[in-house]
Amino acid sequence: MNKLSYFDSGAEKTLFAILACFVAIFPVMNMIFPEGSLLHVSSFQLNVWGKYLCYAILAVSLNFLWGYTGLLCLGQCLFFALGGYAFGMYLMLMIGELGAYKSVLPDFMVFLGYNELPTHWKPFYSPTFAIFAAMWVPGLVAFLFGLLAFRSRIKGVYFSILTQALTYAAALLFFRNDFTFGGNNGFTDFKFILGTNINDPAAARGLFWASGAFLIGVYLLIAWLLKSKFGLVQRAIRDSENRVRFSGYSTTHYKVFIFVLSAMIAGLAGALYVPQAGIINPSEMWPTKGLDIVVWVAVGGRGSKFGPIIGAVLINLLKSFTTRAYPESWLIILGFVFLFVVLFMPNGVMGLWEQIKAYLAKKKSKQVTASA
C-alpha cells in the first residue's frame, strides 16, 4: 500500500495538489511581489484566506463526525470557540501594559475591578500551554459529554438537539461578565503573537502557513484513519450501528474517541482562527453558528474528504460577496442556495460530477432504447 492510496480518485489527488500549492505559494506572493503589483497578495487578503482555511478545518472535523460516523453535532462551534478562547487568553496576556488602562491585567478585568489575575489565567502566559489547552479543553468537554450521551445510547436527532442545547448553555455562560472571559465583548485588540507584532505581514504569513499545514495534516490523518480498519468500523457504525455492536465492537468507545478527536481538531482550528480574525466573543458559539458549519459540509458534500473544504470556502466566499453586493438580501440568497443544494444535490458539490454522469448515462440509454 503506497502513500498515494490515501486518495480515492485521480480528481481528489489533483484537488489535494492544488490545495498544497495554494497553501505554499499564496504567502510567498505576499512576500516577494511589491505592493501595487498585480500578483501581490495583501496581508488582509492573507488573513481572510487564513480564516477560510480554519473554517475548512472546522468543516473537515464535523465531516469526520457526521459524514463518516453519522453523528450530527450542532455544537461543533462550541469546540471551535473554546479553542479560540484558550489561545485568545494567551494573546490577551501578551498585550501586557499596552491596553487602554496600562495595566498588566486585560482591559475588561480592570474595568470589572479585578486586582489580580484569576488563578486559571496564570498558566496562559505560556503559548505551549495555550495551544495544549486549545486542544484538551474541547477534548475534555467532548469526552465528558460524549461518554454520558453515547453510554445512554442517545443518537440521531436527539444527539443533535442535545449538542445544540450544550452550545446554547455555554454561550449564555460566556456572555456573563463574571465568568472571567470578557463577557459580551470577548477578547480583542491583540498586539503580539510569539513575540511578533500581530499586524506584521510575517505574522499573517506564518499563521496562514500554520493553518494550511494543519489542514493538510488533518486531511492526511483522516485519510489514513479511513483507510485503516478503524475507518471501516467507523463507517459501519454510520450505516448500521446495531450490527456493529452485535459483532462484538464497543461502538460507545469508538464514538467517544471520534467525538473527542473531532473536538480537538475543531479546538485547534479555533486557536488558529482567533489571531487571524483578531477577535473572539461568545457569538462564535451561538447555536446558529453550529448550523452554519453543518451547511458548509452539506453544500460541499458530506462523506467525501474534500467536500467540506470546498463547501466551507465556497459558502464563505459567497457570503463575503453577497454581504457586500446585496447587504439587504444576502441571507435570502444564501437560504435559497442551501435549499437548492439540499433538494437537488444530495451529495453536494463533490457529488455533482457523479450526478451529471448518471444523468447523461440515463439520457443515453433512453436514446438507445428509443432508436432501437
Next chain:
Amino acid sequence: MIFSSSKKCLSTFCILFAIFITIPSAWCDEVKARQVLVELVQTDDRSTHQASLDKLSKLGEPIIQEIVAAWRVGNISRSASTQIVYWKVADNTYQNLATGELAIPADDHKKSRASRKLRKQLSKIVDFLDLRSPDMSTRAEAARKLGATQKLEHLEILRNLSQEQTSHEVKLAFEEAIALCLIAHGSEDEKVTAIKLLGDRHVLAANGFIEKARKIAVGADATNIISAADIAMRQIKEHQQFIDVIGTIVRGLSTGSVLLLVSYGLAITFGQMGVINMAHGEFIAIGGYSVYLVQNFIITTYGESSAMYDWYFIIAIPIAFLISAIAGAILEKGLIQFLYSRPLESLLATWAVSMVMQQAFRLYFGAANVSVSSPDWLSGSANFGGVLISFNRLSLIIFAIFVVVVTKLLLSKTNWGLHVRATMQNRQMASSLGVPSSRVNMLTFAFGSGLAGLAGAFISQIGNVGPSMGQTYIVDSFMVVVVGGVGNLLGAAISSLGIGMIDQGLQPILGPVMGKITVLFMIIAFLQFKPGGIFPARSRSLDD
C-alpha cells in the same frame, strides 16, 4: 310564560332603577362640590366659611383638589356684575365653575385670592380628600398611606372616618392604619393589641414598624410588647414565605405555559411527524406579526378609541392561527413532503427557510421590534392574597390549558385525528389502507404551524415582536419536546410545566441567566438517565 315575562319586566326595571340611582348621585356630588366652592369664592364674610368647609370635607370628589390648586395659582376669577365664578382651564379657555360649561368671562372678572387661613384649611381637606374618595380602593390605599406615616394627628381623622365606613375592605384598611399609628403613639395595652391585630392579619408592610416598636420596647423593658411583636413578626414572616412559594408556583405556571404554547406545535410536527422544523420559531414570529398587522388595520380603519380596538386581540388570535397554518401548509407542500425519508436533511432545509423568513421579516417590518399594545382588559393584574398576576399571564395559562384540551380532543375524537395517528405510526401502512396520507401530512403540519402562530400571538402581549423572536424559543421548544418524550403530547405538556417551575424556582436563588443555564444542564443530565424522555416511545423495533 306570564311569569317569565313579568320577571323580565322586573329585572329591566331594576336595571333602570339602578342607573337612575347611581348616575345622578355620582354626578350630584361633583355639582355639590362645585357649588360649595363657588360659595366659598363669592362670600367674603369669614363667618360663613366654616359651614362651607364642613360641607366640603364631607365630599370626597377628586375635582376639589383640582379646583383648590387652580385657586392657589390664581386661575379662579369672579365677576362682580354677573356673580359668576370662572375657572381658567387653559389659556383663553374659561369654565363656569358652578356648571362646568365653557364660558366667555364677563369683562369685569378679577382673579380671586383665598385668605391665608382659608388656604390652610382647604389644603387640610385636600390632604385627606382621598380618604373620602368615592372609589373604594383609592380610599383604602389612602388610609394605608396615612397609617404608614405614623403621625399622631392622623390618628384622630382615621378614627373618625373609620366608623363611617361601610365597605368591609376599606374598614379593614382603616383599622390597620389606626393600628400602625397606635404602635408608635398608643399606651402599652393599645400597642399590644395593635401589634396582635397586624400580626393576625399578616400585614406585610407592618413588619418594619413592629420591629422598630420592639426595639423601643426592649429599651423600656416592656415584655408584653416584645412577646406580642415576636409572635406578630413570625406570623408575618410565615405569610411572606407562603406568598413567595405561591408566587413562584404561579410564575412557574406562567413560564411553563409560554413554553407549552411555543413547543406544542413542535410536539406535533417534530414529535408526531418526525420533521425537524428549524423554522418553527419563524412561525411564532408570523403569529406575532399577524397581531401587529391586525392592530394597525384596526387603528387605521376604526381609530384607537373605538370599541373595535378593545377587541382587536380577540380578532387577531384566529387570524394569527390561520396565517401561520397556511404558511405551514405551503412549506409542507413545497418542501417537506420530499424529505420525509431524510429527517436530517429536513433540518437543513428548514434552517435555510428560517434564514430566508427572518430576513424577509427584517426587510418588510424593519430590523427593530415592532410595538404591539395590550388591550385595556389585558393590561391590569389580579391580586390573589398578596400575589400579583397580570391578566396577560393569567390568560396565557388559561389559553395553554385550552390548547392542550382542544388538541387532545381533535386527535382522539375526530376522524382526522385517527388518520393522523395512523399515518404517524406507519405512513405506508396507513396509505395502503386508504388514508389520504399526503393530505393528512399537510393538514397536520399546518395545524402544528398554526399552534406556533397562536403562541406568537400570545407572546406579542408579554414579550417582543421582532424578526428574530423565534430564535429565542427554538432551543427551548426542542428541549421541551425531547424531555417530554418525542411523540407524546402529554409528555410535552408535563415537561414544559416542570421546566417552567424549576426555572422560576431557581431564578430567585441564581439569577435569571444562571438559572437558565442550570436548567439546561439539568435537562442534559436528565436525558442521560432517561434518554427517551418522561414518556419514552415504546417500540419493538431496534432502530427507533
